[in-house]
Amino acid sequence: MKAIYPGSFDPITLGHLDLIERSSNLFKSVIVLVAVNSEKQYLFSLAERIKLIKNSIQHLRNVEVDSFSGLTVNYAKQHNAKTIIRGLRAVSDFERELQMAQINHSLKPDIETLFLATASEYSFLSSSVVKEVARFGGAVEHLVPLSVAKALREHYQSLLS
Template sequence: MKRICLFPGTFDPITLGHTDIIDRSLDLFDEIVVGVGVNSAKTPMFPLEQRMEWIREIYSDRPKVKVISYEGLTVKTCKEIGAQFILRGIRSIGDFEYEKAIADVNRMMDENIETIFLSCSPRYSTLASSLVRDVLRYGGDASQLLPANILRQLRS
């Protein structure tokens, strides 16, 4: 059976912390579907299509990485794409407590979908998209926070 994993998030924008998790999970799964979530309660800094295109560009040479957008329950999306796994990155114990609660509810909804937690590399342990958005909003240097293709586009 093909091991398909959904990596959900808003990726507004995708950061080096996100790519660290994706890159390190490539050997664990046959296919990684990056699910760019649409959350009506949030107003993103970057349009959905832009966020999806950035991820496609970063992984254009990695056919096992796919990109979709989705709305609603993550477990429902897993069923629709045939994913047996949900991938979540953990930066801190606080992240773990929050993510474990979500994983427990997902497991109650579908016991066949397993959540896999990867702790991020130490250099990205404080990196969050909200912080990156603040750096960008106020003209700071985001070169240690974002993939090169995004930096090039934002600078032009």
Template sequence: MPKNIKEKECYRRAIYSGTFDPITNGHLDIIRRAANIFDEVIIAVAKSERKKPMFTQEQRVEFTHVATHHLPNVRVEGFDTLLVDLATQLKVNTIIRGLRAVSDFEFELQMGYANASINNKIETLYLMPTLENAFVSSTIVREIIRFDGKFQHLVPKEVVECM
């Protein structure tokens, strides 16, 4: 196979990473749209102990798996490395990041530049959720859960069933 075809195949796969504590409808919105763009989307669930997640990594991987089981070109795996190292290991050249607001963009832009400084073959593609999911974040969902509030409309129904 010619070299340029192999290189092109790398761009048909993407990684969307996060803590997904828990996965929300906003995350699922980005995942669905990325799955329409790429042949394969790897959802990489970070261990992220410094964030002190509410749910274990195993639970978050399971929640993400059940929320995306209907998407045949999406796979889920946990990781505890630099994202750029995982992408290199998996031969993936595109990182998907979601942007809800300008404040997200500032942080994500810095992360994209940092990743590119480690591996300049890595591209970052920024996707915005639909307007109905623009305010949804795992932080908001966790706060609502902590106070026994109604959160079911903010996360995929399969995840609610798992909880």
């Protein structure tokens, strides 16, 4: 069975990576689906986000990366995926994620949403927090894959030049 793990991944964190690894053990195939939203401002371009994810998942043979603009359930249907993976860090995530799952179910009842609780060591972690720490020169190597930490450091150093 195939599953999709959608998100903006700007940038991918160790929390995301944990969910991807765990999903790869549950499903025959997992697609990390990178969001394309022209109304949102991203730190990294779509190509950069895809590259950073691919660098981070090289060890996972049944995981691929793709991008899509539109409804995730439409992508899932087009790619014969029956499950959308969503991570929950805290109770505050649940309401928004439940609403999205219910909307998706109303659109495509044959596609299920699976909620995975984030590992406790990553429950505080978000891409926004990582960017904030990196922007002010804080260490992020314990929050993101090393290639992402390097990309963040280079991005913020280039702004100072």
